Amino acid sequence: MENSGPAWSPVDLIREAFHYQSRFEGSTMVFKIDYSVIEDPGFPYLMKDLALLARTKFRVVIVPGAKERIDAVLREYGVVSRYSLSTRITTEAALPFVEMAAFHVATRVMTGLAAGSSGGGKAVDAVIGNFVRARGLGVENGLDMEHTGTVDRILTGSIGRVLDQGGIPILPCIGWSPAGKPYNVSSDEIALAASTALGAIKLFIVTLDPGLNTPAYKLPETIQTGENGRIIRLTPLEAEEVLEMNLWDGAGNKALDELRLALRASRAGIERVHIIDAREEGAVLRELFSNLGAGTMVYTDDYEAIRPLKNRDIPDILRLMEPLMQQDVLVRRSPEDIQEKKDDYAVFEIDGSVHACAALHDWGEGQGEIAAVATDPAYADMGLGRRIVRFLMDRAKKQGLRRVFVLTTRTQDWFELLGFRECSPDSLPERKRRGYDKARRSKAYALELE
Numbered sequence: 001m002e003n004s005g006p007a008w009s010p011v012d013l014i015r016e017a018f019h020y021q022s023r024f025e026g027s028t029m030v031f032k033i034d035y036s037v038i039e040d041p042g043f044p045y046l047m048k049d050l051a052l053l054a055r056t057k058f059r060v061v062i063v064p065g066a067k068e069r070i071d072a073v074l075r076e077y078g079v080v081s082r083y084s085l086s087t088r089i090t091t092e093a094a095l096p097f098v099e100m101a102a103f104h105v106a107t108r109v110m111t112g113l114a115a116g117s118s119g120g121g122k123a124v125d126a127v128i129g130n131f132v133r134a135r136g137l138g139v140e141n142g143l144d145m146e147h148t149g150t151v152d153r154i155l156t157g158s159i160g161r162v163l164d165q166g167g168i169p170i171l172p173c174i175g176w177s178p179a180g181k182p183y184n185v186s187s188d189e190i191a192l193a194a195s196t197a198l199g200a201i202k203l204f205i206v207t208l209d210p211g212l213n214t215p216a217y218k219l220p221e222t223i224q225t226g227e228n229g230r231i232i233r234l235t236p237l238e239a240e241e242v243l244e245m246n247l248w249d250g251a252g253n254k255a256l257d258e259l260r261l262a263l264r265a266s267r268a269g270i271e272r273v274h275i276i277d278a279r280e281e282g283a284v285l286r287e288l289f290s291n292l293g294a295g296t297m298v299y300t301d302d303y304e305a306i307r308p309l310k311n312r313d314i315p316d317i318l319r320l321m322e323p324l325m326q327q328d329v330l331v332r333r334s335p336e337d338i339q340e341k342k343d344d345y346a347v348f349e350i351d352g353s354v355h356a357c358a359a360l361h362d363w364g365e366g367q368g369e370i371a372a373v374a375t376d377p378a379y380a381d382m383g384l385g386r387r388i389v390r391f392l393m394d395r396a397k398k399q400g401l402r403r404v405f406v407l408t409t410r411t412q413d414w415f416e417l418l419g420f421r422e423c424s425p426d427s428l429p430e431r432k433r434r435g436y437d438k439a440r441r442s443k444a445y446a447l448e449l450e
C-alpha cells in the first residue's frame with residue numbers, strides 16, 4: 001500500500017505521552033494479573049512498569065490470580081477438590097493450602113515490585129492486606145460451598161490510605177467475614193468489585209493469552225482488527241456480539257472468559273477495560289501513553305469521533321498535510337485558506353487528538369469535491385480515511401448533492417476501493433473546471449450518491 005507520509009517522529013510520541021500523563025495522573029487503575037504471567041520471564045518487566053506508574057502519581061492496585069497455583073498446591077498435598085459447576089468448593093481441609101497458595105502469589109508480586117522499583121528513585125511500598133470483606137456462598141445446588149465466598153465489600157478506606165502514600169495495594173484472593181472467617185474469593189470478582197468501588201478509570205486484564213483474533217474466532221465484520229488479526233477495540237454491544245458468535249462447548253476458553261469479564265466491568269461503569277498480553281514488552285505503558293494501544297480494549301466513553309473542524313485544530317491538520325503538500329500529493333493550503341473553508345472540513349479525533357482530516361467543497365450543480373484527505377501515518381490502515389470520507393459522503397447526501405468527485409494524482413486505487421470511478425474532467429462543475437490545474441495532471445474520479 002502507498003503510504004506517502006513520513007514515519008512517526010519520536011517527538012510525536014513524547015507529545016502523546018505527555019497528553020496521556022496529564023490526563024490520567026492521579027487516576028486509579030486496577031490490574032488483574034493472571035497467574036501464568038507471574039511464571040513468565042516477562043513478569044519482572046511488568047512489575048518494573050507498574051512500580052514506575054506508582055512513582056509517577058498513578059494509583060495502581062493489583063489483584064493477582066492464583067487459580068493454577070492453588071490447583072498445584074492442592075495436588076502436591078493430595079487434597080482432592082470438589083466443584084459445584086465450575087466453582088471450587090474450598091473445604092475446611094483445603095483452606096490452609098488455598099491460603100498458602102494465595103499469599104505465595106501475592107508475595108511473588110510484592111517481591112517483583114520491590115525488585116522493579118530498586119535502582120533510582122524512591123522504592124515503592126507494596127502492601128498485601130485484608131482489603132476484601134467477604135461472605136460465604138452458603139449452599140448452592142444442594143452443596144455446601146464451605147469456605148468459598150464472594151465479595152461483600154471492598155475496604156476502600158484502607159486501600160485509599162496505601163494509595164495516598166504512593167504505595168501499591170495487593171489484593172490476594174482471600175476475603176474475611178466481619179467475624180474474621182476467611183473465604184476463598186475469585187480474583188476476577190475481586191478485580192471487578194475493586195474497580196467499581198475505587199472508581200477506577202481502567203481495568204487491565206493481564207494475561208499470556210493471544211486474545212481474540214481472526215481466524216481463530218468469528219468476528220462481526222464491523223470490528224477492527226490489528227496486524228496480527230487481534231481485535232483492537234470494541235464497544236460492549238460488539239463484545240456481546242462476539243460472545244454470541246463464539247459459543248464455546250468445551251471447558252473454559254480463556255480469551256472468551258476474559259472478554260466476559262471485560263464486558264461485565266464495562267457494564268458496571270468502567271470506561272476502559274484492556275485485555276493485554278504480558279509477552280508484549282511495555283504493553284501497559286503503550287496502552288496508557290499512546291492511543292495506538294496494545295491488546296484489546298472494551299470502551300464506553302467517547303474514545304473516538306468524527307466531528308467538524310474547530311479553529312484550534314488548524315495547526316494539527318496542517319501538521320498532517322504539510323509532508324503531503326511538500327510531495328505534491330495534496331494541493332498547498334495556507335492556514336487562511338483552511339480558515340475560509342472551515343465549515344467544509346471534518347476531523348477524526350482519537351482521545352482528544354486529531355489523526356485524520358478531509359473536506360467536502362460544494363461547487364454547485366449538485367456536485368461536491370472530497371479534498372484534503374490525510375491520515376496520520378502512525379494511524380494508517382485503521383479505517384480512519386475510509387470512515388471520514390464516508391462521513392463526508394453522508395454529509396453530501398444531506399446537503400442534497402447528487403455526486404461527489406475527487407481530483408487525485410496518486411490515490412486513485414484507494415478511491416476506487418470506496419466506489420469512485422474515473423470520470424472525464426468535462427463532467428465536473430463549470431466553476432471547478434475553470435480552476436482546474438492542468439499542470440498537476442490529476443485524474444478525476446466520481447461517485448454518484450443515489
Ligand SMILES: CC(C)(COP(=O)(O)OP(=O)(O)OC[C@H]1O[C@@H](n2cnc3c(N)ncnc32)[C@H](O)[C@@H]1OP(=O)(O)O)[C@@H](O)C(=O)NCCC(=O)NCCS
Pocket residue numbers: 001002003004005324329330356370371372373374375376379380381382383384385386387406407408410411412413414417
Ligand atoms: C489514502 C489515505 C487517506 C488512506 O488513509 P487510511 O486511513 O490509511 O485508509 P483506510 O484505513 O481507510 O484504508 C486502508 C486500506 O486502503 C489501502 N490503501 C491505502 N492507501 C492506498 C493507496 N494509495 N492506494 C490503494 N490502496 C491504498 C490500504 O492498503 C488498506 O487496505 P486494506 O483495508 O485491504 O488493508 C492515506 O494513506 C493518506 O493520507 N494518504 C496521503 C494523502 C492522499 O493521498 N489523500 C488523497 C488525495 S485527496
